[in-house]
Amino acid sequence: MYKMSEICKVYRGEFVPMGDPSIWAPYEGAKVIANWTLRRATKGRPKSTRYLNEMDSRDMRGPRRCTTCGREAHSRSRYPQHAGPSSAGGQL
Numbered sequence: 525m526y527k528m529s530e531i532c533k534v535y536r537g538e539f540v541p542m543g544d545p546s547i548w549a550p551y552e553g554a555k556v557i558a559n560w561t562l563r564r565a566t567k568g569r570p571k572s573t574r575y576l577n578e579m580d581s582r583d584m585r586g587p588r589r590c591t592t593c594g595r596e597a598h599s600r601s602r603y604p605q606h607a608g609p610s611s612a613g614g615q616l
Contacts, residue, residue, distance in 0.1 A: 542548070565571070591600045598604065 587596045588599055589596050590598050590603060592603050
């Protein structure tokens with residue numbers, strides 16, 4: 525644990541203002557160019573960084589099946605007899 529006197533020593537120093545940028549000496553160092561392909565996306569779902577292998581192939585796992593009836597022609601979300609929220613007719 526730090527003593528209060530030690531914490532005060534940290535913040536005792538002063539910052540010297542750099543002044544107006546128009547009076548600065550010109551920069552003579554290396555020119556940094558950003559790689560735009562490494563830029564982080566700001567919107568949307570994050571892209572997966574996982575390396576895919578044979579197990580991820582649809583051929584290896586077999587066709588997708590409906591979890592309600594077990595058929596291969598559709599999935600549960602596209603089930604033909606599935607009653608949507610609007611089919612109740614306003615009755616509870």
